[in-house]
Amino acid sequence: MPDTFNRKDLLGIEDLSVEEIVKILGSAASFREVAERDIKKVPTLRGKTIINLFYEPSTRTRTSFEIAAKRMSADAINIAVASSSIKKGETLKDTALNLEAMSPDCIVVRHGSSGTPQMLARYLKCSVINAGDGLHEHPSQALLDMLTVSNRLGGIEKLDGLRILIVGDVAHSRVARSNILGFSKMGAHVTVCGPPTMIPVGIEHLGCDVNHDMTAAVKDADVVMMLRLQLERQAAGLFPSPREYAKLYGLDSLKLKRAKKDVIILHPGPINRGLEISPEVADGPWSLILEQVANGLAVRMALFYLLLGGVKDGISNANKSLNPDGVRLLNLR
Amino acid sequence: MKRLLLKGGRVLDPSRSVDGLYDVIVFGGKVASIKASDDQASPSEAETDAGWEGIDCAGLLIVPGLIDIHTHLREPGFEYKETIKTGTEAAVAGGFTTILCMANTEPINDNGSVSRFIVRQGHDLKLANVLPIGAVTTGFKGSQLTEMAELQEAGCVALSDDGLPITDAAIMRRALEYAKGLDLTVISHAEEPALVAGGAMHEGDVSTRLGLKGIPSEAESVMVARDVLLSELTGGKLHVAHVSTKGALDIIREAKKRGVNVTAEASPHHLMLTDHAVSDYGTEFKMNPPLRAGDDRAALRAAIKDGTIDTIATDHAPHSSIEKDVEFDSAANGVVGLETSLGVVLRLVDKGELTLAEVIRAMTINPAIAMGLEKGTLQVGRDADITIIDLNKEWTVEPENFKTKGRNTPFAGWKLKGRAIRTIVGGRTVFELIA
Numbered sequence: 001m002p003d004t005f006n007r008k009d010l011l012g013i014e015d016l017s018v019e020e021i022v023k024i025l026g027s028a029a030s031f032r033e034v035a036e037r038d039i040k041k042v043p044t045l046r047g048k049t050i051i052n053l054f055y056e057p058s059t060r061t062r063t064s065f066e067i068a069a070k071r072m073s074a075d076a077i078n079i080a081v082a083s084s085s086i087k088k089g090e091t092l093k094d095t096a097l098n099l100e101a102m103s104p105d106c107i108v109v110r111h112g113s114s115g116t117p118q119m120l121a122r123y124l125k126c127s128v129i130n131a132g133d134g135l136h137e138h139p140s141q142a143l144l145d146m147l148t149v150s151n152r153l154g155g156i157e158k159l160d161g162l163r164i165l166i167v168g169d170v171a172h173s174r175v176a177r178s179n180i181l182g183f184s185k186m187g188a189h190v191t192v193c194g195p196p197t198m199i200p201v202g203i204e205h206l207g208c209d210v211n212h213d214m215t216a217a218v219k220d221a222d223v224v225m226m227l228r229l230q231l232e233r234q235a236a237g238l239f240p241s242p243r244e245y246a247k248l249y250g251l252d253s254l255k256l257k258r259a260k261k262d263v264i265i266l267h268p269g270p271i272n273r274g275l276e277i278s279p280e281v282a283d284g285p286w287s288l289i290l291e292q293v294a295n296g297l298a299v300r301m302a303l304f305y306l307l308l309g310g311v312k313d314g315i316s317n318a319n320k321s322l323n324p325d326g327v328r329l330l331n332l333r
Numbered sequence: 334m335k336r337l338l339l340k341g342g343r344v345l346d347p348s349r350s351v352d353g354l355y356d357v358i359v360f361g362g363k364v365a366s367i368k369a370s371d372d373q374a375s376p377s378e379a380e381t382d383a384g385w386e387g388i389d390c391a392g393l394l395i396v397p398g399l400i401d402i403h404t405h406l407r408e409p410g411f412e413y414k415e416t417i418k419t420g421t422e423a424a425v426a427g428g429f430t431t432i433l434c435m436a437n438t439e440p441i442n443d444n445g446s447v448s449r450f451i452v453r454q455g456h457d458l459k460l461a462n463v464l465p466i467g468a469v470t471t472g473f474k475g476s477q478l479t480e481m482a483e484l485q486e487a488g489c490v491a492l493s494d495d496g497l498p499i500t501d502a503a504i505m506r507r508a509l510e511y512a513k514g515l516d517l518t519v520i521s522h523a524e525e526p527a528l529v530a531g532g533a534m535h536e537g538d539v540s541t542r543l544g545l546k547g548i549p550s551e552a553e554s555v556m557v558a559r560d561v562l563l564s565e566l567t568g569g570k571l572h573v574a575h576v577s578t579k580g581a582l583d584i585i586r587e588a589k590k591r592g593v594n595v596t597a598e599a600s601p602h603h604l605m606l607t608d609h610a611v612s613d614y615g616t617e618f619k620m621n622p623p624l625r626a627g628d629d630r631a632a633l634r635a636a637i638k639d640g641t642i643d644t645i646a647t648d649h650a651p652h653s654s655i656e657k658d659v660e661f662d663s664a665a666n667g668v669v670g671l672e673t674s675l676g677v678v679l680r681l682v683d684k685g686e687l688t689l690a691e692v693i694r695a696m697t698i699n700p701a702i703a704m705g706l707e708k709g710t711l712q713v714g715r716d717a718d719i720t721i722i723d724l725n726k727e728w729t730v731e732p733e734n735f736k737t738k739g740r741n742t743p744f745a746g747w748k749l750k751g752r753a754i755r756t757i758v759g760g761r762t763v764f765e766l767i768a
Contacts, residue, residue, distance in 0.1 A: 014542075091658070091659055092659065092660060093658055093659070111660070112662075113660035113661060113662040113663065114543055114544035114545050114614070114661065114662070115543065115544075115545070115613075115614030115660070115661045116660050116661075118613065118614050119614060119660065119661075133544070134544050134545070134662070135544035135545070135546070136543060136544030136545075137544065171541075174544060177542075177544060200540075200541040200547075201536055201537060201538065201540075201541060201547070202537055202538025202539075202541045202542075203538075203541050205538040205541070205542065206541070206542060
């Protein structure tokens with residue numbers, strides 16, 4: 001291995017270098033293979049303790065982190081904190097320090113306030129992985145999205161020059177922010193699309209263009225990523241009705257006709273069928289939505305491996321348990 | 334009573350356009366005389382007379398005692414954050430001889446008994462002059478006017494529901510009208526709540542990048558426009574607290590040109606910092622109004638120069654770790670400022686953006702005029718509130734050494750030049766920097 005993955009935490013795509021992203025995706029690609037085995041477990045992180053600390057409800061992401069930890073033979077503990085009790089209960093800092101006193105190796109945190117994983121990382125000696133903070137970042141989602149696209153196209157280098165269209169409530173989407181940062185770092189050209197009420201001021205500074213006309217924007221896209229619409233945004237005046245939203249910014253077969261034949265459709269889930277995406281598109285051959293879920297597992301295994309595996313025993317353990325193909329992928333670039 | 338002689342210092346008193354080497358004599362708590370410094374005359378006389386106390390001020394700057402018209406002393410109610418004692422100790426250490434304290438205590442200062450409590454505490458401490466600001470509406474509810482005459486009689490020198498705007502335009506109109514009859518200034522915390530809507534920082538590319546909910550500049554300027562027009566309608570005296578945006582400054586500048594009875598303040602943090610400071614979610618950079626964009630900061634500096642901004646006021650807002658050592662969204666707004674204000678603002682003089690006279694004017698006579706105080710001047714016969722400053726004193730902001738209980742400063746670690754080394758209130762030295 002050339003340089004090592006020298007990081008305590010994974011807080012956001014923003015602070016990752018291209019080399020680090022390549023390394024994570026390469027490593028994740030090799031972990032995909034584990035899911036296809038009869039016995040879906042490698043001993044790499046035996047004896048390590050991983051805590052999933054979730055302050056927001058989550059099924060997909062939490063389960064994905066939990067299964068990833070277990071397939072690496074780590075002990076995974078889930079803590080779900082009802083958001084209603086946060087105010088009354090102990091502070092986040094106290095919770096985190098108490099958990100750390102039990103010497104876990106990693107805390108995976110999801111929280112409704114942006115910047116919370118950054119705050120925890122300052123207090124804690126163990127690794128912190130951001131599983132989504134407020135409207136800020138959701139780095140493992142962007143990594144799995146990049147992995148999904150590069151797998152389909154046959155290599156990470158294929159992301160260079162690709163045209164990515166992200167559609168929906170960009171203002172309230174951490175998935176959008178992480179993906180804009182991630183894909184643009186890899187050389188892709190990102191456009192965000194949605195009603196002006198859902199495009200935050202200065203988003204182009206993250207590395208993207210803005211287009212409010214989806215019908216036009218979909219034409220050039222190699223990848224269309226649909227964001228989940230939160231219906232409660234209607235009350236805040238962000239859109240007049242689900243009907244009009246679906247008409248302008250929902251991906252249906254009519255809009256899809258204007259897209260490239262081999263366009264890739266992504267959605268971080270959970271999907272609103274008939275709202276931002278029509279059933280025939282979600283279930284159609286362009287859709288890699290379930291592939292995203294499978295890749296999410298691989299990306300999270302890779303993150304645990306790179307953050308917790310360490311240089312000393314981690315790599316040798318992994319080399320033992322991975323096939324030669326996996327090792328080759330690790331050395332990509 | 335001894336006479337006090339401040340000998341050979343550079344006296345800068347913008348209230349009378351004085352700037353030169355003078356000897357200042359203080360007697361009976363008042364400024365007794367200011368005479369051109371003459372090495373041969375009074376000093377030797379003074380030194381031989383046991384009734385004199387002489388202070389060699391050669392190389393030092395002597396200014397009217399600094400005035401801060403916007404502080405939060407937290408007492409009564411939030412003594413764990415600050416007390417009138419720790420707050421005034423911080424004030425005199427920062428060179429302030431007079432401070433006005435906001436009404437958002439517990440109970441709220443919306444009645445004479447709370448005002449009298451604050452005045453008495455301040456008086457008994459014998460440090461800075463502590464002048465309370467009373468509430469505009471009872472309980473800050475924005476619906477019923479306080480007994481403003483009683484508040485005034487109890488010692489309140491201005492009125493504000495600080496921290497909250499008066500959302501009902503009709504109540505704001507009546508407040509300005511009624512206060513006019515008492516010659517009291519109404520201080521506006523100008524923000525349109527519907528546009529703030531839970532925002533945690535300035536709305537711009539930084540808030541977008543950090544995923545923090547933004548507060549648009551217009552949340553401020555919309556309300557400033559309304560209040561300026563209501564002041565124009567009523568003739569009532571309006572003061573706009575902590576102006577942070579270029580848009581609000583333009584409105585105030587135009588209003589002043591039309592002769593509207595409006596004054597305005599800027600805080601040291603808005604003069605020195607921008608929203609980029611928030612980049613690592615540090616809650617010591619969270620306050621309301623939030624740190625704004627670079628254009629806004631530049632406009633604020635220019636507004637001190639052209640007189641649109643009358644005064645620099647700290648909005649000293651001490652909080653404990655309970656309010657600050659939490660998620661950014663949940664953290665309380667506010668930073669401390671009494672002990673850093675002068676040193677921080679002197680940086681703008683060092684950089685040549687403002688003159689020394691402009692800064693001292695904005696911290697002495699201008700705030701006095703805005704609040705109708707007979708302060709902020711070294712005119713003979715007035716209270717001998719005097720601040721002696723060593724402009725060459727280099728020091729580092731160390732929150733752990735603050736007099737205030739608050740450690741929530743955005744300036745920790747800043748290396749500053751210039752500091753108050755002696756603070757005199759009513760002829761008595763209440764603070765002396767131990768070298």
